[in-house]
Amino acid sequence: DQQVKQNSPSLSVQEGRISILNCDYTNSMFDYFLWYKKYPAEGPTFLISISSIKDKNEDGRFTVFLNKSAKHLSLHIVPSQPGDSAVYFCAASKDTDKLIFGTGTRLQVFP
Amino acid sequence: KAGVTQTPRYLIKTRGQQVTLSCSPISGHRSVSWYQQTPGQGLQFLFEYFSETQRNKGNFPGRFSGRQFSNSRSEMNVSTLELGDSALYLCASSVGQGVRGYTFGSGTRLTVV
Numbered sequence: 257d258q259q260v261k262q263n264s265p266s267l268s269v270q271e272g273r274i275s276i277l278n279c280d281y282t283n284s285m286f287d288y289f290l291w292y293k294k295y296p297a298e299g300p301t302f303l304i305s306i307s308s309i310k311d312k313n314e315d316g317r318f319t320v321f322l323n324k325s326a327k328h329l330s331l332h333i334v335p336s337q338p339g340d341s342a343v344y345f346c347a348a349s350k351d352t353d354k355l356i357f358g359t360g361t362r363l364q365v366f367p
Numbered sequence: 368k369a370g371v372t373q374t375p376r377y378l379i380k381t382r383g384q385q386v387t388l389s390c391s392p393i394s395g396h397r398s399v400s401w402y403q404q405t406p407g408q409g410l411q412f413l414f415e416y417f418s419e420t421q422r423n424k425g426n427f428p429g430r431f432s433g434r435q436f437s438n439s440r441s442e443m444n445v446s447t448l449e450l451g452d453s454a455l456y457l458c459a460s461s462v463g464q465g466v467r468g469y470t471f472g473s474g475t476r477l478t479v480v
Contacts, residue, residue, distance in 0.1 A: 288466070299371070299457050299471030300410075347408065352465030354400065354423055357410035
């Protein structure tokens with residue numbers, strides 16, 4: 257049972273435009289959500305997180321939105337840069353327990 | 368400061384053998400968690416250690432075990448290796464228990480032949 261889903265395996269965006277990565281979850285007990293960026297043969301790098309008491313969190317070019325009623329979160333990257341090309345994972349946690357990861361979305365930013 | 372160090376980076380083992388992977392956390396971090404990444408199952412939680420005690424365990428068979436030493440370094444062991452154990456094994460460390468402030472290492476790529 258995949259509790260965290262990223263339905264788009266890949267996304268291609270032009271440099272300077274907005275990248276929107278989506279994530280859905282099924283467990284309403286999740287209270288902490290994170291986004292990670294990952295390059296091949298490297299560990300995930302933390303990007304941004306959001307607690308379930310908020311609906312938005314911003315950090316520079318990265319903004320995460322949480323819609324609890326829809327059990328949906330999204331990551332917006334504005335403006336997108338070629339260096340953003342990587343695989344992005346969303347992850348969820350209950351009581352800051354273990355992370356449940358989505359399957360990842362490969363983002364390619366082209367010039 | 369130094370990041371999370373995992374050794375070795377690459378490993379090739381034969382079915383039926385056992386393997387031990389090592390993770391040195393960031394200085395001052397007392398929690399170490401292990402994850403397995405495979406193409407089919409994605410990233411899955413194996414276990415978490417905090418102050419030398421296993422705090423949490425994922426849904427993996429008993430062939431997967433771990434431990435943590437007094438200096439917070441952790442090892443995980445897989446016995447009787449199977450082809451399906453081929454994966455990237457990642458560890459993450461944090462100051463306290465749980466996922467807040469996780470920093471991941473670069474992982475150990477295990478190939479079972």
